[in-house]
Amino acid sequence: MTAARTSLRKRAGNGATRRNDADEIGLDALVGHAGYAVRRFQLWIFQDFIKTLAEVDIRPTQYSVLTVIGANPGLSQMAVAKRLGIERARLVHLLDGLEQRKLVKRIKSKADRRSHALHLTAQGETEITRFKRLAARHERNVEDRIGKENRERLLQILAGFT
């Protein structure tokens, strides 16, 4: 499998190329690339998440931060960043936003005066239940799109990356 490209339909139409419209465009080797499919899917799923949680104005990354803090109160920023695979520099801005919205608070740790212990505020505790309810609705949208078993299989396949 070295040479021999040409992929059929080569030289379809040179100057003109009147295809029916916009369908019928071959992807050639692109089909068969996991990364391409995953990219398109990830785009769709994030857009749906954003749309579904639009009424509370929570984006996927914000949701992940709130969830981790809620489940592990007192974590440092470093620990959260490492756990979620985001840069600690990025987490600073994220927390700034969440703190302004009174969902999260940074408490200066006495044990290590460099670090902050992260907690949900009372308001944060309250609101996160609403976020989770909407997130569950989003997850149902995913099911409707790819099927219930396929979603479960997907989670199983990708479990090693969480």
Place this chain on the structure above:
Amino acid sequence: MTAARTSLRKRAGNGATRRNDADEIGLDALVGHAGYAVRRFQLWIFQDFIKTLAEVDIRPTQYSVLTVIGANPGLSQMAVAKRLGIERARLVHLLDGLEQRKLVKRIKSKADRRSHALHLTAQGETEITRFKRLAARHERNVEDRIGKENRERLLQILAGFT
């Protein structure tokens, strides 16, 4: 499934929170969210793609553009953008770069003087075989990571998004 958060381990350690290190941090509801798993996986897969094709300096989006043009010579920018789900504004910059590298050429269409017919250059035709060889190696990395059947199943599940 409305209230009842608290998720165990609540109030783990307040000020201090000495966890073994950085493992052992629960994700709570995050596990079970397809979007989170997909995001992490997409990050990994793109990094591997970039690394594997670093010697030719081709990124995933560039590769997808080259592939589609190679398989469908004469396409307009609009058609390529629509097919790949990228904005035509973004495609302009992408093509600028690929054209400077002599991989792609824009040919003014005589049928529709607004549009450009996109083609690979001779050099582009030559080099893309190398790109595809490296991309295949990357795909093998994916197999090694998630398993051969899982990769196929993944492609099947997400086929509707390509």
Place this chain on the structure above:
DNA sequence: AAAGATTGTTGTTGACGACAACAATTGCCG
């Protein structure tokens, strides 16, 4: 106590998606 590592912070860079506006051109409809 000195050297080295860690934590939060700030700033920069570049890829990327989403929009808006524009000129040139085409297609359509009265």
Place this chain on the structure above:
DNA sequence: CGGCAATTGTTGTCGTCAACAACAATCTTT
């Protein structure tokens, strides 16, 4: 046919995000 809406490529802006680099404050190690 003529004018008006739509399309195509282009430019520019904005906001998100990952990847770095640098820095001060604070541990940790020796």
